[in-house]
Amino acid sequence: MGQTLENHAALVIDRVRPGTPADSALREYMAANRTLGAVGRRSVSRVVFTYFRWVNWLDRGQSLQKRVLAAAALQARFDKDPSSVKLEALASRAVPSWLAGEMDLPAAYLRKLQQEPSLWIRAKAEALMAAARDLGSCERPRLPASLAAPERLSALRYLGPDDLHKSAGFKSGAFEIQDLSSQLVGHACDPKPGETWWDACAGEGGKSLHLSDLMRNKGLLWATDRSVRRLAVLKKRAARAGMFNYRTEAWTGIVPAPFRTPCDGVLLDAPCSGVGTWQRNPHARWTTSIDDVRELTAVQGVLLGNAARSVKVGGRLVYAVCTLTRSETTGVADSFQEGHSNFEPAPIPVSAGGAARLHLLPQEVDGNGMFVAAWRRVR
Numbered sequence: 001m002g003q004t005l006e007n008h009a010a011l012v013i014d015r016v017r018p019g020t021p022a023d024s025a026l027r028e029y030m031a032a033n034r035t036l037g038a039v040g041r042r043s044v045s046r047v048v049f050t051y052f053r054w055v056n057w058l059d060r061g062q063s064l065q066k067r068v069l070a071a072a073a074l075q076a077r078f079d080k081d082p083s084s085v086k087l088e089a090l091a092s093r094a095v096p097s098w099l100a101g102e103m104d105l106p107a108a109y110l111r112k113l114q115q116e117p118s119l120w121i122r123a124k125a126e127a128l129m130a131a132a133r134d135l136g137s138c139e140r141p142r143l144p145a146s147l148a149a150p151e152r153l154s155a156l157r158y159l160g161p162d163d164l165h166k167s168a169g170f171k172s173g174a175f176e177i178q179d180l181s182s183q184l185v186g187h188a189c190d191p192k193p194g195e196t197w198w199d200a201c202a203g204e205g206g207k208s209l210h211l212s213d214l215m216r217n218k219g220l221l222w223a224t225d226r227s228v229r230r231l232a233v234l235k236k237r238a239a240r241a242g243m244f245n246y247r248t249e250a251w252t253g254i255v256p257a258p259f260r261t262p263c264d265g266v267l268l269d270a271p272c273s274g275v276g277t278w279q280r281n282p283h284a285r286w287t288t289s290i291d292d293v294r295e296l297t298a299v300q301g302v303l304l305g306n307a308a309r310s311v312k313v314g315g316r317l318v319y320a321v322c323t324l325t326r327s328e329t330t331g332v333a334d335s336f337q338e339g340h341s342n343f344e345p346a347p348i349p350v351s352a353g354g355a356a357r358l359h360l361l362p363q364e365v366d367g368n369g370m371f372v373a374a375w376r377r378v379r
């Protein structure tokens with residue numbers, strides 16, 4: 001399969017252009033080449049992402065096939081011995097130059113970025129042992145000392161070769177594919193059965209499903225998003241997971257909530273530059289700019305201010321982004337705090353020291369890079 005695999009990958013890469021990022025090109029290619037099979041699809045995706053991880057080391061004078069092979073060789077060498085690639089080279093070639101102005105780039109972070117990401121599943125709390133048994137090759141997460149493992153953490157790292165979307169457990173809603181850091185955001189919200197929560201940027205419902213599970217399907221979860229198409233996917237996923245305690249509405253973010261219920265808690269999982277997902281999707285390193293960061297920072301501030309209006313006195317507000325840029329993380333949290341003296345920083349249950357802000361770093365958590373901040377409304 002060796003050469004064929006590289007040819008497939010080169011054909012995908014050839015489709016990548018402005019407006020067609022690597023993940024879209026992969027989806028289109030897979031749809032047109034259904035005979036590849038689950039293992040083939042995963043292998044091609046892996047080779048394509050390896051290419052974009054090492055793209056700045058490759059000789060542009062070579063054919064695409066040769067560059068794809070060279071990237072695979074670089075990855076194999078790096079996996080065997082991470083010190084084989086100099087740190088200065090990682091800092092200048094693995095990430096765009098603007099990133100250094102927005103976050104620290106320690107060696108462990110840069111090295112983690114060049115590794116393949118882990119695949120995490122979130123089992124329904126009571127189905128964890130069954131999921132582990134059915135899937136076989138899985139392991140529990142090992143969290144760093146700065147984090148307190150939530151009591152109901154039901155994450156498993158999948159190590160096997162199968163397409164989990166086709167497994168009986170996935171089809172029956174016994175588990176979801178969800179990054180470990182995203183799961184920790186659900187636990188940072190810590191919703192209780194019977195409460196009313198608002199997942200303001202619910203998208204396709206990754207975190208809504210988790211919040212509902214933590215609420216044991218009791219109480220009310222408002223799931224809103226600007227994209228009605230994404231909310232339609234959420235509804236399908238909710239049906240599969242047996243989630244009933246929710247309602248969906250479109251919400252553009254520039255107005256208050258489309259409902260009047262005061263909430264015990266609001267999660268704003270805001271649109272962001274996605275820097276925290278760059279291990280999983282290396283092509284995004286080369287399509288995201290500092291202008292995107294600036295634009296999104298402004299949007300996040302507006303959304304957070306509007307989301308906060310629905311928190312009842314005594315209720316919790318949680319801000320989460322899958323990025324680590326200063327502007328979109330502490331920058332947004334600081335400006336919100338300055339303008340909202342009726343909110344006080346609140347301890348995040350996932351933080352071992354009870355901090356009100358949390359940086360989930362890929363090199364520590366083995367998941368996406370994420371930032372979480374929490375407040376309690378005091379008046």
Ligand SMILES: C[S@@+](CC[C@H](N)C(=O)[O-])C[C@H]1O[C@@H](n2cnc3c(N)ncnc32)[C@H](O)[C@@H]1O
Nearest residue numbers: 201202203205206207226227252253269270271
């Ligand atoms: C980080 S994603 C949410 C992911 C989702 N919470 C999950 O866990 O699967 C951000 C979401 O914000 C939505 N969004 C972007 N701009 C928005 C706006 N102005 N108002 C409301 N939602 C917006 C996007 O459609 C996207 O679904």
